[in-house]
Amino acid sequence: MSQTSTIQGQCIAEFLGTGLLIFFGTGCVAALKVAGASFGQWEVSIIWGLGVAMASYLTAGVSGAHLNPAVTIALWLFFLA
Numbered sequence: 202m203s204q205t206s207t208i209q210g211q212c213i214a215e216f217l218g219t220g221l222l223i224f225f226g227t228g229c230v231a232a233l234k235v236a237g238a239s240f241g242q243w244e245v246s247i248i249w250g251l252g253v254a255m256a257s258y259l260t261a262g263v264s265g266a267h268l269n270p271a272v273t274i275a276l277w278l279f280f281l282a
Contacts, residue, residue, distance in 0.1 A: 211264035218260035218268050225252025 229248040232238040240248075257266040267273045 214260040214263035215267060215270075215273060218256040218264070218266060219270070221259070222252045222256040222268055225249065225255070 226249045229240060229245050233240045233245065253268070256268055260266045260268065267276070
């Protein structure tokens with residue numbers, strides 16, 4: 202985590218990373234159910250994994266890539282407050 206990143210930048214990075222993760226994860230499940238795509242469990246797992254990998258890679262340098270608001274709040278409550 203960079204020392205020059207501000208709390209605002211970290212919050213924006215976490216927001217975008219979480220959004221990217223949810224977009225890929227729920228997008229593949231929605232395509233499976235709503236559009237009638239023929240994804241199996243293997244394909245859904247690969248797409249979720251790619252979403253997690255991309256979101257982590259993109260936000261790790263700015264905010265540490267928690268990608269879970271509960272983790273961020275817990276770390277703030279117990280370690281930074």
